[in-house]
Amino acid sequence: MKKTIYFSGAILILLVFIFENCGSRSSCPAYGYAGSERITERRLYPWNSNKPSKSADMVSSSESYDSIPENNFIFSEEEPVSTFSADVDRASYSNIRRFLTSGQKPPSDAVRIEEMINYFHYDYEQPKENDPVKIVTELAECPWNEGNQLLLVALQGKNISYENLPASNLVFLVDVSGSMNSPDRLPLLKSSFELLVNNLRAKDKISIVVYAGAAGLVLPATNGNEKTKIMEAINNLSAGGSTAGGAGINLAYSVAQANFIAGGNNRVILATDGDFNVGVSSDSAMETLIVDKRKSNIFLTCLGFGRGNLKDSKMEKLADKGNGNYSYIDNINEAKKVLITEFGGTMYAIAKDVKIQIQFNSENVKAYRLIGYENRMLRKEDFTDDKKDAGEMGSGHTVTAIYEIIPAGIQSVYIKDEQGIKKRNQDPLEKIDRINMGV
Known part of the structure; x- marks a missing residue:
């Protein structure tokens, strides 16, 4: 009888990826890294705009949703590390579909972008041999903000056949x-x-x-x-x-x-x-x-x-x-x-307490924002804290995260050029210093 190996418990995997002109799914060198600095609370908002307020949408019922303000851009020179939990539900997509098929506008607080993205299956390559997950990366131009770029970071969980579960x-x-x-x-x-x-x-x-x-x-x-x-x-x-x-x-x-x-x-x-x-x-x-x-x-x-x-x-x-x-x-x-x-x-969970940590290269990235995951953000030091609860990945499960990046040297209405933020006119060749994953 074939023995099934599944990955659960306090396992820590630290992976580092150096990006050089990465414009497609990448397989990059890996190095170890761990850090412990505390993330500051400073965030950036668009020119002439106020901090996002609670949605004014009214639901003509007694349904309840948490109000989660959208992530804003962060200066990478001040906070180069972004850490979040990989736990991803998918309820938001089918719930919004329910509103739309009924001819109703869904309440804005029902829209959780990470769940919309992760509802779908993507053609990510399976992990090799005994690896529980594979890291996939892509870099592309941002279609809604000219000059900005989108970084996709995804985890593909090992697929275990139903018979072997x-x-x-x-x-x-x-x-x-x-x-x-x-x-x-x-x-x-x-x-x-x-x-x-x-x-x-x-x-x-x-x-x-x-x-x-x-x-x-x-x-x-x-x-x-x-x-x-x-x-x-x-x-x-x-x-x-x-x-x-x-x-x-x-x-x-x-x-x-x-x-x-x-x-x-x-x-x-x-x-x-x-x-x-x-x-x-x-x-x-x-x-x-x-x-x-x-x-x-x-x-x-x-x-x-x-x-x-x-x-x-x-x-x-x-x-x-x-x-x-x-x-x-x-x-x-x-x-x-x-x-x-x-x-x-x-x-069926193959990995417990999965955390993702990314360190941006401030020489080439002026600012970044994580699209979605607003209520899954972690502090930098939480990454190495085994007592900090995070998400679970199931067999064949994928976790996809997308960052919008403002390259160095690019003027943007979303950030102000402040003293201490260096300007560079070069094309961004190295977007990321490190990607860490803790399982």
Whole structure:
């Protein structure tokens, strides 16, 4: 039997890339690097503009989204190092699609650019041999700001075939409260889980926990080949009552722990609209609960359903703090994409606490800004801090980040030429001093 090797835990990989006229996907020399300076808080804003304010868009519902101001340009001479967590959800794209297909303008706070970019698959080369990830880079002209350039930095996770994935211990945590009683909630949820159940192997185990006014176990751990028994439990679910999310999470993690598979894929799959209103329910309280639960080495996947009262902000926080990911299911095709086509990337982590750190060459880059990832930024010293939580990468998962660069010598309305910023008229040949990746 072939042994599957997966990468998880406190592994640190430091890679450095020197760019010389890199205009396409690059394979560059690697060197070690680590730093510990504190990132300053100084940011740059466009000429005659004010700091971005909260979106004025109004949502005619009780949906909730975090307001995240867009990243602005940073002088590379003052802050040459950019560090961020690689945890990337993909819920924003399908959620925005839901608004657009309904003829509605999505609220601006629902747009998270990194999730839009990472929703799609890119033809990145697979890692070689036993490497868990491959770094891919591209450099191109910026189409919306003449003279600026775009730097793409991507990670391609190793693809492990479904047959070679370790056994799964999955706990379905299903919201059956009254708010889930509409076709795009519990009925769609049932159809979505049916797809996953049909793809289970005999060595996999499934449990089902439900919560409304209280939480309960409706299906003890059951082998994946007992599909009829599992589907009967799913089809018997019905919605009604209030939403005690905290109680459900506690029970689900207890069930997952009781059936823990050493070296396996142990995961709670939370399916809800996020509208918790009984017991532990605030964003901060739920976050504290999940941070405590993740110590058990049980991962969390959040699946959002429904419209009108979707608590996107809560779902994203739970997935982020629970060493997991967040997807929004707006139709059965999206369910198939998340639960079948991308099962390895969604449900099985090959690398934990992945951090990316890039050091820009100030001689050739005047300023830079990371497009998206606003709520995933880290301090420089966080890169080498093993206690600092970061993102997880799944099997075959890709993480793509794009920087907009203002080369040295280029005048831009987005920055002021200040004393201490040197001007150079040469073409930028070396954009980056280093790329570091911590796993």
